Amino acid sequence: QERLRSYYTNTSFDAWRLNMNLHDVWQVSFDFLPDKRISVEPVQENISTDAGLLIFRQWDQKLGFTEGFSQQLDDRRCDPDHSILEMVRSRVFGILAGYEDQNDHDVLRSDAVFKLLANRLPDDDDLASQPTISRFENNVSARSLLQLEDWFIDRFVNSFEESPREVTLDIDVFDDPTHGDQQLTLFHGYYKQYQYLVRAITCAENDMVVLPALLYGTADPTLGAGDDLERIVQALRDKYPDVLIRVRADSGYGKPWLYRICERLDVEYSIGIGMNNVLKRNTEELLQKAVEKCEKTGEPQRLFTGFDYQAGTWQQPRWVIVKCEANAQGTNRRAVVTNRPGARTLPHGVYDEYSERGEGENRNKELKCDLCADRLSDHRYMANCFRMFLHSLANNLLVSLRQTIADPPADETSGEYLDKDNVPVEARTGRARRRHFNRRREADPLGEGHACTWRMRLIKVAARIKVTARRVRVFLSASWPFLDHFRDVGQALLRGS
Numbered sequence: 001q002e003r004l005r006s007y008y009t010n011t012s013f014d015a016w017r018l019n020m021n022l023h024d025v026w027q028v029s030f031d032f033l034p035d036k037r038i039s040v041e042p043v044q045e046n047i048s049t050d051a052g053l054l055i056f057r058q059w060d061q062k063l064g065f066t067e068g069f070s071q072q073l074d075d076r077r078c079d080p081d082h083s084i085l086e087m088v089r090s091r092v093f094g095i096l097a098g099y100e101d102q103n104d105h106d107v108l109r110s111d112a113v114f115k116l117l118a119n120r121l122p123d124d125d126d127l128a129s130q131p132t133i134s135r136f137e138n139n140v141s142a143r144s145l146l147q148l149e150d151w152f153i154d155r156f157v158n159s160f161e162e163s164p165r166e167v168t169l170d171i172d173v174f175d176d177p178t179h180g181d182q183q184l185t186l187f188h189g190y191y192k193q194y195q196y197l198v199r200a201i202t203c204a205e206n207d208m209v210v211l212p213a214l215l216y217g218t219a220d221p222t223l224g225a226g227d228d229l230e231r232i233v234q235a236l237r238d239k240y241p242d243v244l245i246r247v248r249a250d251s252g253y254g255k256p257w258l259y260r261i262c263e264r265l266d267v268e269y270s271i272g273i274g275m276n277n278v279l280k281r282n283t284e285e286l287l288q289k290a291v292e293k294c295e296k297t298g299e300p301q302r303l304f305t306g307f308d309y310q311a312g313t314w315q316q317p318r319w320v321i322v323k324c325e326a327n328a329q330g331t332n333r334r335a336v337v338t339n340r341p342g343a344r345t346l347p348h349g350v351y352d353e354y355s356e357r358g359e360g361e362n363r364n365k366e367l368k369c370d371l372c373a374d375r376l377s378d379h380r381y382m383a384n385c386f387r388m389f390l391h392s393l394a395n396n397l398l399v400s401l402r403q404t405i406a407d408p409p410a411d412e413t414s415g416e417y418l419d420k421d422n423v424p425v426e427a428r429t430g431r432a433r434r435r436h437f438n439r440r441r442e443a444d445p446l447g448e449g450h451a452c453t454w455r456m457r458l459i460k461v462a463a464r465i466k467v468t469a470r471r472v473r474v475f476l477s478a479s480w481p482f483l484d485h486f487r488d489v490g491q492a493l494l495r496g497s
Contacts (some may be wrong), residue, residue, distance in 0.1 A: 102133050105129060153231060207402075
């Protein structure tokens with residue numbers, strides 16, 4: 001007893017705590033190997049499974065995304081233990097790593113890498129827990145949300161290193177299923193679920209979410225879209241007076257008042273319109289011609305026409321392009337209302353450019369599915385609005401790094417891909433811009449660079465972390481299959497700093 005009393009008296013608290021933890025040591029054995037048993041047990045070391053987030057933290061340090069985002073939020077707390085910036089970083093980097101729920105942070109708050117992301121050392125106090133983060137998200141004010149909208153627009157406008165010749169804005173919505181008692185969640189007959197509706201305005205040139213909006217479950221997709229569009233266009237024109245701005249959207253945005261707004265703002269638009277009896281009657285002959293050619297050649301046919309059309313609720317006629325398609329699966333007609341100057345001479349070119357808005361839909365899929373923006377589970381509507389901004393910020397952090405890392409090599413000598421006029425990426429148009437995007441995908445060290453690919457090949461890597469007097473050392477396994485991706489991305493990031 002004397003020896004035991006002396007031991008605990010003369011041993012530091014940390015050593016005593018380590019000794020007590022030995023009682024929690026467990027071991028699990030597996031016997032599927034024919035000659036040896038496999039033993040699994042925990043170790044008392046700083047080990048994390050998300051070391052790839054360190055690259056994103058370095059990139060965020062350069063861009064100031066999380067810091068600028070946090071500065072838009074009011075902090076009415078007195079002497080808090082966890083700063084707003086720390087909690088924003090916990091949530092944003094957690095979303096990137098696949099931890100979209102607040103509950104995840106009850107464990108992540110002790111993780112060595114997440115502490116480093118928040119400017120803490122692995123042995124420092126833990127980060128914010130789920131209740132603290134929940135209170136933080138539910139205390140965000142309407143003023144802060146409005147400031148975040150302005151901040152998102154400002155960050156987008158200033159995201160171009162060179163003055164762009166043109167900017168293409170894609171507007172689309174996606175459903176956000178809800179569960180339980182959540183404010184403004186309503187049953188939508190088309191989706192057959194209780195939901196929110198999320199509208200995202202994205203940029204085709206740099207893949208960024210320009211401005212997200214959380215609408216109530218059965219809202220018209222165009223609700224507030226005119227005001228949002230006007231704010232974005234005005235901000236772009238203030239900095240880039242000569243920029244050509246284009247807007248693309250599906251038939252859900254085929255509203256006369258939206259056409260008028262685009263025309264007043266001197267914005268080129270291509271917006272889908274549903275086929276009605278008049279449009280079908282005017283294109284019946286062309287559709288029959290496509291069917292006949294398909295039957296004769298055995299090849300799919302796409303024929304285009306255009307004409308002035310004025311619906312009963314329109315104050316003036318507008319040019320409509322109709323695609324008539326025939327193939328082995330049957331026939332298909334699609335119509336687009338546009339004020340593009342070349343639409344009367346090259347209707348197929350304008351329609352194909354409109355079809356490229358599918359890339360904007362892919363960005364929405366990444367935001368919804370890969371970055372789990374469909375997990376808005378707070379009760380308060382404003383808290384869920386704030387969570388949508390967090391997910392959008394994580395998306396913009398990812399796509400901005402993806403674009404920087406995947407830029408085609410500067411020493412490319414293939415004449416097929418060279419821009420002979422040495423035009424900056426942001427200023428390229430048409431085929432030159434599409435060639436650049438194709439080259440970027442080819443040069444991307446992570447394939448096409450989808451969010452789930454970056455997470456699997458870059459973020460999700462186990463690491464041992466050791467703190468010394470002069471630095472923090474992070475050890476990765478030399479046998480990790482994607483170690484070269486980490487090296488290439490890290491080196492490219494440092495070269496661009």
